[in-house]
Every structure is written in C-alpha cells, then in structure tokens.
Amino acid sequence: MSASILANGFREEPYWWEAFRPQSITAPALPRQADVVVVGGGYAGLSAARALADAGIQSVVVEAGEFGSGASTRSGGGVSAGLSVGKSFTGKALAYSPELVREVVGSAIAAYRSLRELIDSEKIDCHFEERGRFLGACAASHYAELEARHAKLVAGGATSCRLITKAEQREEIGSDYYHGGLVFETAGKLHPALFYGGLLAAVRRRNSITLAGHCRATGLARDGDGWRVATSMGEVRTRHVVIATNGYTGDLVPSLKRRVVPIASHIIATEELPEGLPLKLCPRGRTFSETRRVLHYYRLSPDGRRVIFGGRARFTEIPGELRAKLLHKSLVERFPELAGIKVTHTWQGNVAFTYDALPHAGEIEGLHFALGCNGSGVSMMPYLGDAVGRAIAGRLHKLPLAEAPLPPIPFYSGNPWFLPAVGGAFRALDWFDEHVR
Numbered sequence: 001m002s003a004s005i006l007a008n009g010f011r012e013e014p015y016w017w018e019a020f021r022p023q024s025i026t027a028p029a030l031p032r033q034a035d036v037v038v039v040g041g042g043y044a045g046l047s048a049a050r051a052l053a054d055a056g057i058q059s060v061v062v063e064a065g066e067f068g069s070g071a072s073t074r075s076g077g078g079v080s081a082g083l084s085v086g087k088s089f090t091g092k093a094l095a096y097s098p099e100l101v102r103e104v105v106g107s108a109i110a111a112y113r114s115l116r117e118l119i120d121s122e123k124i125d126c127h128f129e130e131r132g133r134f135l136g137a138c139a140a141s142h143y144a145e146l147e148a149r150h151a152k153l154v155a156g157g158a159t160s161c162r163l164i165t166k167a168e169q170r171e172e173i174g175s176d177y178y179h180g181g182l183v184f185e186t187a188g189k190l191h192p193a194l195f196y197g198g199l200l201a202a203v204r205r206r207n208s209i210t211l212a213g214h215c216r217a218t219g220l221a222r223d224g225d226g227w228r229v230a231t232s233m234g235e236v237r238t239r240h241v242v243i244a245t246n247g248y249t250g251d252l253v254p255s256l257k258r259r260v261v262p263i264a265s266h267i268i269a270t271e272e273l274p275e276g277l278p279l280k281l282c283p284r285g286r287t288f289s290e291t292r293r294v295l296h297y298y299r300l301s302p303d304g305r306r307v308i309f310g311g312r313a314r315f316t317e318i319p320g321e322l323r324a325k326l327l328h329k330s331l332v333e334r335f336p337e338l339a340g341i342k343v344t345h346t347w348q349g350n351v352a353f354t355y356d357a358l359p360h361a362g363e364i365e366g367l368h369f370a371l372g373c374n375g376s377g378v379s380m381m382p383y384l385g386d387a388v389g390r391a392i393a394g395r396l397h398k399l400p401l402a403e404a405p406l407p408p409i410p411f412y413s414g415n416p417w418f419l420p421a422v423g424g425a426f427r428a429l430d431w432f433d434e435h436v437r
C-alpha cells in the first residue's frame with residue numbers, strides 16, 4: 001500500500017459532509033395513520049413527500065438511517081440532461097425503439113429543468129453551475145460508437161451535444177487520454193449534500209410531513225384498500241406506499257429487489273492543487289465521464305481547487321485505503337501531473353441498476369415506486385419522486401417513461417453474487433478495447 005498518496009488527516013467519509021452532514025431526525029412516535037408512507041429519505045423520497053404536501057396530502061417518510069445517509073449526499077454531483085441509450089449493466093447492447101429514445105431524451109431534459117426549478121423555487125444554495133459535460137472515448141472504436149450515439153441522440157431531439165475530435169480535445173480537458181468525445185452543453189454540477197440539505201429544509205417547512213429517521217420499514221401487509229406498514233418504530237396504516245430505496249433496496253418488496261441490482265460507486269477528493277493547475281486540467285469547468293464499461297467520472301470541487309474523482313473501482317464495497325489507491329492510479333493515468341497530489345477523502349455509496357438501464361417510476365402489486373438511477377440520479381430521482389407524489393395526488397396522469405415498465409432481471413433472485421466476476425470481466429473487456437481492438 002503506497003501510504004504516501006494519503007494526505008495527513010485523510011478521512012473515509014464524503015468530502016461533501018464538511019459542508020452538510022446527514023441529519024439524525026427522529027419522530028417522537030409514528031402516527032398510527034397516514035395518507036401516504038414513503039420508504040427512503042433520499043432525493044426521491046423527499047421529493048415525493050414534498051409534492052404530496054403541496055397537494056394537501058399528509059405523509060410519513062421513514063428512513064432506515066440518518067436523513068441523507070444514502071447515495072444522495074455521496075454522489076459526484078454531476079447533473080446531466082441525458083441518459084444512457086447504450087448498454088445495460090450486463091454489457092448487453094440495448095435496442096430501444098425510436099419512440100422510447102425520444103421519451104428517454106425528453107424525460108432527461110424535463111428532469112434537468114425540474115431540478116433547476118426546484119433549486120430556484122426553494123432557494124437552495126448548492127453551487128449549481130451549468131458548465132457542460134465531456135464524455136471521453138476510451139478507445140478509437142469507442143469514438144466510432146459515439147458518432148452513432150450522437151446521430152441517435154440528435155434524431156431523438158437532443159440539441160446541445162456535439163462531437164469533439166482528438167485534435168480539439170485539449171480545449172475541453174487537459175489530458176491526451178481520450179480519443180475524442182462528445183460534449184453535452186446542457187449539463188452541470190452541484191454540491192450534492194448542500195442540495196440534499198436544501199431539499200430537506202424545504203420538506204421540514206411543510207407541516208404535513210413527518211420525518212422518521214432511524215426507522216426501517218420491515219413489512220407490508222394489505223389492509224382493505226390500503227396497507228399496514230410495519231417499522232422498527234411500530235405500525236402505520238396508510239392508503240398508499242411509495243418505495244424510494246434505490247441502491248439500498250432490501251427484502252421489503254421482493255419483486256422490486258429482483259428488479260434492481262445495487263452496485264457500489266467509489267470516490268476520492270484530492271488535496272488542493274497548485275494555483276493555475278485546475279484551470280489547465282479543466283479549462284471550461286466541465287464534468288467528465290467516459291465510454292468504458294467500468295467508467296470514471298470527475299470534476300473540480302465547487303471552489304475549483306480539488307479534483308473529485310469517482311468510478312466503479314470495484315462493483316462492491318472495498319476498504320477505504322484500497323479505494324483511494326485504485327482511484328488515485330486511474331486519476332494519474334488521465335492527468336500524469338497529479339502523481340504527487342494526495343488524497344484527503346474517500347467514500348462509497350450504492351446506486352441501482354436496472355435490466356434496461358432506465359430509471360423507473362410506477363406501480364407494482366399496488367405499491368408506488370421510484371427506483372433505478374443507473375448511476376445518474378441527481379436530477380432524475382427528485383424528478384421521479386415528485387412525479388410519483390403528483391400522480392398519487394391525481395395531479396399527473398402519465399408518469400415519465402411509463403411505456404417502459406420496470407423489467408425483471410432474468411435468473412436474478414436479488415443476490416448480486418456475480419458482481420465481482422462481472423466487474424473483472426468488464427475490466428478485461430475495457431483493456432481489450434483500449435489496447436487491442
């Protein structure tokens with residue numbers, strides 16, 4: 001272990017938590033009856049509760065841990081108006097119909113707009129900046145695939161993306177690592193924990209919402225037209241239940257557990273870089289991601305001094321020092337001048353992948369859900385949570401992406417035992433693409 005890459009005071013928790021930490025909010029007691037019980041207090045669950053409150057509907061949000069302990073305060077904070085229209089987590093190429101591509105593009109743009117409206121209307125100070133995203137091609141063959149993807153996106157209605165050749169690349173990123181790429185102008189970045197804190201504050205301003213932290217939903221039983229929800233704090237009877245547990249979806253609803261695969265995502269934050277270097281690496285303040293199967297995503301911190309560098313170093317949880325070492329190595333492969341820069345923070349969290357690589361909101365067995373961020377949920381999960389809340393209130397008649405129901409995953413019972421093997425195979429395929437093909 002090269003201990004030298006770890007800065008003095010190295011911490012195994014999100015850099016973002018220095019500005020806003022998850023909150024221990026406990027209800028003195030759960031109400032025995034609620035219009036709606038929302039399970040999961042991340043962006044999706046809070047947004048559902050907020051939409052319900054604005055329609056005069058009372059809800060209880062039960063959160064197993066502290067509010068903000070899930071993925072919502074841990075992300076890279078990249079915000080895109082796009083969604084993947086390429087491959088599923090199994091590596092299978094996805095054949096979406098042109099109508100579905102249009103629907104996907106439209107939903108991603110609507111989610112992005114709705115995030116901006118939410119930030120404005122609730123006056124959330126979370127360093128949102130619209131500086132665009134660069135998607136780097138990790139192999140020459142990937143650039144050819146990006147050309148095809150660009151054509152598909154344009155046909156689907158995307159207007160703000162353009163191809164960047166390798167010769168033009170240095171205008172976008174201070175690295176020669178990529179073989180060109182695709183720029184999405186309608187993309188930005190924010191401080192994910194401050195955004196969460198602002199959303200939580202907005203929810204707390206609405207008196208009809210009860211927040212119950214350290215309260216796990218443990219069972220659901222039909223009760224006439226509604227449900228009895230068993231929790232670690234007792235039982236609540238309710239008309240509707242919203243499941244908003246994304247990458248932390250457990251045994252509560254087995255049919256949902258079989259439809260989402262939790263995958264760990266890992267991040268490091270570096271120490272402050274020498275004056276002038278951040279601008280050289282990131283001349284336009286963009287966020288970055290890649291075409292590899294095991295991709296990395298990165299950006300500068302809101303003060304423009306550190307690199308926040310993430311990726312699926314492994315698909316499962318791993319020790320912090322190993323995570324820091326793996327990600328630092330990948331960082332230096334992209335920016336060799338960062339070899340001597342140390343890591344101050346590292347952390348991880350879970351995202352949820354679906355078989356069709358799309359996020360979903362809908363109903364299953366009479367339960368409402370918003371799940372399946374596929375790694376991009378900063379704008380999509382609040383949007384889907386809000387949509388579910390409005391649909392329950394009768395204020396929305398068609399949920400986003402309603403034509404594509406959340407599909408089961410063939411031969412998957414909810415135990416992702418295969419993830420280490422899939423991660424290893426993907427890394428091997430990435431190596432083959434980058435060195436042989």
Ligand SMILES: Cc1cc2nc3c(=O)[nH]c(=O)nc-3n(C[C@H](O)[C@H](O)[C@H](O)COP(=O)(O)OP(=O)(O)OC[C@H]3O[C@@H](n4cnc5c(N)ncnc54)[C@H](O)[C@@H]3O)c2cc1C
Binds near residue numbers: 045
């Ligand atoms: C490391 C990392 C980097 C990421 N980077 C980006 C990025 O740059 N851009 C982007 O768009 N997205 C990114 N994401 C994804 C994004 O963070 C998520 O999509 C989003 O936060 C999901 O919000 P959510 O509300 O659906 O789930 P979460 O915030 O994960 O909340 C789910 C909650 O459900 C609770 N829960 C589970 N079961 C129960 C139960 N039985 N009872 C009560 N509570 C329960 C959990 O405790 C958890 O708090 C990243 C995610 C991670 C982990």
